[in-house]
Amino acid sequence: MRLQARLRPGEAQVTVVDPKSYMTYQPFLAEAAAGTVDPRHVVVPLRKVLPDCRVVLGRLEILEPARRHAVVSLPPPVRGTTEPGALEIDYDLLALAPGAVSRILPVPGLAEHGIGFRSVEEAVSLRNHVLEQLDLASSTRDPQLRQAALTFVFVGGGYAGTGALAELEDMARYATRHFHNIRAEDLRWVLVEAGDRILPETEPEVGRRTTEELRDRAIDVRLGTRLESVGDDGLVTLSDGSRFLARTLVWTAGVRANPVLARTGLALDAQGRLRCDATLRVLGADQVWAAGDCAAVPDLTRPGEFCAPNAQHAVRQAEVLADNLLAALRGEQPAAYRHESKGSITSLGLHKGVAQLRGRALHGRSAWLLHRAVHLRRLPTLDRKARVLFDWALGGLLKRETVSLSALQEPRAGFESLLDEERRDR
Structure with a gap:
């Protein structure tokens, strides 16, 4: 958006390549999962905000920096086909910012039973899943199944895992008031972190206070603990020797640089990130630049x-x-990137949060309000700011919405079941 605004008319053509037609504002994913913010309002449509750019839906397949040439794979043009098309793009300057992806470890059963939390689709799916578990627990007569449905395990105590758990626990606790046979105390929430503290990206004091806040809410925070396995029956085994049944396991244990970078032939560090100088230029490639989670930039x-x-x-x-x-x-000469951290803020549910700003600690409602103010300011476009602000205002006037729309994940399931019944009747 900044480049688009500062280019002179006819000075350059900007082409944006992305697998999705929108950008996701990650800090609001937890609130989208909790239903505090409409999921559509945490995404920004690229073509709407980049009218002067050429937007191409696709993935980088081949990069030839010496020729300044890229090959992009396009989505399959027709439903049912599997072969995507390809688009060749020549460029003068290239900016790489594919970000990071979830770091999946070879834990037995994780691939089959784990739930990610990196996209708005996963956030909505997780919300529906949690509410479905309350419905299941309320309806079943099997005590073991009931306990498994009411047990929620989050692996990874970074921003994503801690924020998602706190927001969903807050939502689920509120939702229990609508069930005649489920109390908030029946729900079991477990946060598993391999390190010695949660929120390792922040100052130690923020991690300590956040841990205290979660434990005060009866959330089981396991530090120095790893996930060992997940059984087909939902049996979760941890490295501290504990074993219990759970129908919900959310994996947020770190990220790694987007693997597409390995196909670029550019200089990478040990973590797979592009090695850059302080001006964000990739080392050894004068025409290639990078930023964000995929770039190793000197601080x-x-x-x-x-x-x-x-x-x-x-x-x-x-x-x-x-x-x-x-x-x-x-x-002209490029400028060096330099930024000193101003602190960190974490939302832990409605009216709850922890913050550390220039040595000053905030807790509770004040930290929560600061979290909203900072991220509302950073959210791209006035349109999205207004929509999120309206969501918050409406949420303050009305009660929480706690309905599960799980059919959205398989919209044709009902139609297909009717077809199956009709075939049987014949």
Whole structure:
């Protein structure tokens, strides 16, 4: 958006390649999962906000930096076909920002039973799943099945895992008031973290206070613990020797650089990120630039270290990246990226949060309000800001919505079942 606004008429053509037609504002995923914000309002349609850019839905397949040439695979043009088309693109300057993907470990049963939390689709699916488990627990007469349905395990105590668990626990606790045979105390929430503290991206004090807040809400926080396996029957085994049944296991145990970078032939670090200098230029490729979670950028405020893969750096690197692309286009000198962390903020549900700003700690409603104010300011476009603000205002006036729309995940299931019944009747 910054590059689009600062280009002179006819100066350059900007092509944006992405597998999806929208950008997701990740900090609001937890609120989308809890139903506090409409999921459509945490995504920004690319073609709407980038009218002067060429938007191509596709994935990078081949990159030839020496020729300044890329090959992009396109989605299959017709339903039922499997072979995508391909588009060849020549460029003068290239900016790579594919971000990160979930880091999946070879834990037995994880691939079959785990639920991710990196996209708005996964957030909506998880919300529906949690509410479905309450319905199942209320209806079943099997005590073992009931307990498994009411047990929710989150693996990974970073921003994503902690925020998602806190928001969903808050929502589910509220939802229990509509069930005659389920109390909030019947729900079991477990947060499993392999490290010695949660929220390792933040200051130690924020992690400590967040742990206290969660434990005060009867959430079982297991530090220094790993997931060992997940059985077909839902049996969860942890490294501390504990075993229990759970029908919900959410995997948020870290991220890794997008694997597409391995096909670029560019310089990568040990984590698979693009090695960049302080101006965000990829080392050894003068015409290639990078930013965000996929880029290993030297942190000039902490000599010898690299910028953490978080939104605070990503949104600021984006601004510098746009300016440096313009500088390269106009034969000017690029600027170095430099940003000193101002602190961290975490929302833990409605009216709950923890924050640390320049040595000052905030807790409860004040931290929660600050979280909303900061991210509302950062949310792209005035349209999305207004819609999210309206969601919050409406939520403050009316009660929470706790209906599950699980049929959205398989919209043709009802139609297909009717066809099956009709065939049987014949």
